[in-house]
Amino acid sequence: MAELREQVQRKFGDAVLTTHAEHGDQTVIIRKDAVLEVMRWMRDEPSMLFNFMMDLTAVDYKGIKPPVWRFEVVYHLYSLKHNHRIRVKVPVADDSPSIDSIVSIWKGADWFEREVWDMYGIAFKGHPNLKRILLYEEFEGHPLRKDYPIKKRQPLIGPDN
Amino acid sequence: MGVEMEEQNLEAALGDSVILTQLDKVIGWGRKYSFFLYPFITACCGMEFMSVAGPRYDLDRFGAALPRFSPRQADILFVVGTISHKQAPILVKVYNQMAEPKWVFAFGACVCSGGMYNNYSTVQGIDTILPVDIYVPGCPPRPEMVFDGLIKLQELVQNERSSKWPRGKAAYEPRVKR
Numbered sequence: 512m513a514e515l516r517e518q519v520q521r522k523f524g525d526a527v528l529t530t531h532a533e534h535g536d537q538t539v540i541i542r543k544d545a546v547l548e549v550m551r552w553m554r555d556e557p558s559m560l561f562n563f564m565m566d567l568t569a570v571d572y573k574g575i576k577p578p579v580w581r582f583e584v585v586y587h588l589y590s591l592k593h594n595h596r597i598r599v600k601v602p603v604a605d606d607s608p609s610i611d612s613i614v615s616i617w618k619g620a621d622w623f624e625r626e627v628w629d630m631y632g633i634a635f636k637g638h639p640n641l642k643r644i645l646l647y648e649e650f651e652g653h654p655l656r657k658d659y660p661i662k663k664r665q666p667l668i669g670p671d672n
Numbered sequence: 673m674g675v676e677m678e679e680q681n682l683e684a685a686l687g688d689s690v691i692l693t694q695l696d697k698v699i700g701w702g703r704k705y706s707f708f709l710y711p712f713i714t715a716c717c718g719m720e721f722m723s724v725a726g727p728r729y730d731l732d733r734f735g736a737a738l739p740r741f742s743p744r745q746a747d748i749l750f751v752v753g754t755i756s757h758k759q760a761p762i763l764v765k766v767y768n769q770m771a772e773p774k775w776v777f778a779f780g781a782c783v784c785s786g787g788m789y790n791n792y793s794t795v796q797g798i799d800t801i802l803p804v805d806i807y808v809p810g811c812p813p814r815p816e817m818v819f820d821g822l823i824k825l826q827e828l829v830q831n832e833r834s835s836k837w838p839r840g841k842a843a844y845e846p847r848v849k850r
Binding site: 646647649654659663664665667 | 757758760791792793795846
């Protein structure tokens with residue numbers, strides 16, 4: 512049987528930008544506008560059956576050469592049925608970054624997407640309740656972005672320490 | 673010296689049935705051996721607190737065993753573990769709810785100075801929001817360090833004057849009202 516990444520590439524063609532595998536860890540990098548379609552197929556396709564969304568996070572590549580895109584949203588999927596897993600990366604551009612929410616596919620993505628919004632400011636379109644999850648509502652900016660000033664403090668209380 | 677001689681003579685004249693002292697000293701002596709703790713525990717230092725409070729190291733030997741989970745009944749606020757900016761208003765509220773006299777024990781490097789967390793989320797030492805009486809650094813501090821700190825706090829309490837109290841609310845108000 513072909514590798515999972517090859518199956519995804521064969522199915523979606525242009526929506527898959529590239530794939531690679533390292534020590535058995537397979538990765539597919541897909542276009543942002545295809546997220547919902549690809550994810551839903553990967554959950555429901557009998558040879559895939561990724562019924563468990565293990566992790567959802569993001570990376571800020573600001574200042575990394577070559578700067579093709581600024582953010583990547585990273586999904587880790589696992590199939591309890593087939594005992595296989597795959598990593599899906601989605602490039603997201605710099606200005607007011609946004610991407611489709613996958614809460615409609617895996618409900619467990621809810622808080623992960625809120626955390627990514629909190630820390631990186633990537634908006635998830637269609638999320639049922641997109642607000643900060645770890646920081647407080649009054650916090651300005653998104654602290655895990657590379658351009659967040661490392662010394663910046665936003666205390667709720669007390670001096671600006 | 674002269675006063676002490678007079679005290680001794682007076683005590684002797686009264687047949688050793690009376691002890692003369694100062695009111696502040698008696699109150700301080702009583703307070704230092706009967707601390708009730710409020711454990712405000714947020715992080716890994718809590719494990720070391722459990723160790724020092726448990727039977728092996730036994731904080732009870734110093735009269736400071738009984739954790740009170742209501743600040744109204746507590747004498748010492750044990751701040752154990754990293755304090756984030758999000759928690760700071762809660763910590764101040766607990767401090768303000770404690771009845772006087774009250775003391776604050778900074779347990780661990782994070783509480784003393786923010787420790788290794790010099791970032792957007794961490795308070796850089798609780799002395800920026802509360803008056804702190806004793807600092808015990810360490811990541812985490814050894815039980816012996818905690819005892820040393822507690823004994824130093826007992827000395828401080830013994831020598832306090834009643835005019836120190838009340839100390840009043842914490843100096844800082846939350847900027848955001850909830």
